[in-house]
Amino acid sequence: MSLPLLIEQALNGLQLGIMLFLMAAGLTLIFGVMGVINLAHGSLYMVGAFACAAVAAASGSFWLGLAASLAAAAVAGALVETTVIRRLYARDHLDQVLATFALILIFSEGTRWLFGSFPLYLDVPPLLQGAVALPGGVQYPAYRLAVIGLGIAVAIGLYLLIARTRLGMRIRAGENDREMIAALGVDIRSLNTIVFALGAALAGLAGATVGALQSVQVGMGEPVLILAFVVIVIGGIGSVRGAFYGALLIGFVDTAGRFFLPRIAGLFLPPADAGLLGSGLASMLIYAVMAVILALRPKGLFASHA
């Protein structure tokens, strides 16, 4: 096991974590401010990927596609908030789960109706094709490095937005006491729409960037949604900082599990059985980590408030 391989796997863990953060940030923001469990977040991720693939195919430019994904997901998010979610704030979580689950089905079949059932083509932009040599003899895909950079930029941007701007102040106030800031004259309805559209845009951005590395197809959002929920539960529901560290933790743990567990099993089992056992254990590992963290800190690592 060479050092470059370990460095590469560490970068892989970082990149997976960053990608999960883009997805989890919106989810946790929406829950923190509005108290809504939005299962349709994965659908917004899919909307971003399909918008990017469709616009990139039509225009030939990945970058236009990326812009389109942000716009399409934000618009879809704002529409969903004004037509459906707005009616759910006063209801309990079960109603929210039911309604947003219905949204998953509507988005999936709507997308199938528009684009068909076959996966779309979306490639990495020419600028970021191929691998680059890093110090230490590591070769790493340029696109994945760019995703890491993008994710860090978004994390810093979100931090500045929430900590330093008037909008961020309202978001924080909304997290603390929705009735009070409404009473103080803040237009809580438009604040909700803005936050929801922001979260949706982040999901769309994640969908588009990941779409270039994965399959752009109907139903692509749901597996990521499950991981994103694991991330925000670990990080503390409602906390963007928690989502960041939770995402990195999950990214590293999952990558390390897929890499090390089959090797450890291989010490005392024949290769085929070791592969099966290792991969089986690796798929459980993040849930085991979640269980341990919840046992020690029931509200997650960074519980946002009481």
Add this chain to the structure above:
Amino acid sequence: MTLKIVALTALALAAGSTAALSEPLKIGLITTLSGPGAGLGIDTRDGFMLAVEQSGAKDVEVLVEDDGQKPELAVQIADRMIQSEDVDVLTGIVFSNILMAVAPSATAQDKFYVSTNAAPAALAGAGCHPLYFNAAYQNDNLHEAMGEYANREYKNMVIMAPNYPAGKDSLTGFKRYYKGELAGEIYTQLGQTDYAAEIAQIRASGADGVFMFLPGGMGIAFMKQYAQSGSEIPVIGPGFSFSQDVLPAIGDAALGVKNSGQWAKNLDNPASKRFVEAFEAQYDRLPSIYAVQAYDAAQLILSAHESAEPSDTEAFRQALLKADIQSPRGKFSFNTNQHPIQDIYLTEVVKEDGVLTNHTVETIFTDHGDAYAADCQM
């Protein structure tokens, strides 16, 4: 009233003109039309319906239902089709786990099951059944062909498949023929979308080739990420990893990749040409092997119906066994376990008029059956 009489006369005339059969044939097609695997089910349905339309048969009714890739849903649909719709033949299931939930119970209720794709080992050997036919292959076949091919090109390979029954069957089939060394045997999670950790291991393994069975979106993700990784190690796989439904989404990263199939678009026989032309004209896309398999399944069922009543199960079974069809695959016959004996080809991904598709390169196996037929006692 007059309309009814005219219709009845027309029906009588139509019936009289064929083999004067009185019993209509009712087929239940259960396949995956929604969810991530929907592309395969849609090709299955479209290939099947194309054969039904081409036959012009008027006394055939096909009920199409979506199983949503859920075994429990497929079982409910099958029960309804058998008990209240009274279908004669069930067909169409794409995924082996769903087939295992439906086919044994259908055959136990004296209904035929003709598989268009799924072909688990459990139903090919000791678990074979007189009313169960497979029109596609046995699950291991395309992997076996790549194992045989790999012997010529590679000496030290990494092999990779998702951790589920068909993934294990895949690597078992590959290893049945591959004689070289294994630099690694990697099992991934079913539905996994990020392969960075596996690709890093492949690059560090010192292997001279990679065999990967990752159907659908998993293969799309792997190939796109592999192309970006800078790895020079060639990738091969069974036809499922590079079938027509995923090639456009993988893009040029798939160009030149060797894989296997019992059919490819360029096979030089009139039935294949007719099939491809008709499929393209009808659906405005190229057919995948799933479409061919379903097309043949429909042809088989229809050909049996020409000479036998579906209620007379033994006669219908004997008629099916004759496999009296013009398959786009060319030669096609049934083995003792009612799975195909057919040629398996080495295929290569090529670009034809700007569209990625597979062409045959050479024949790897001639008249190939499967490893389980000997265990089948009927």
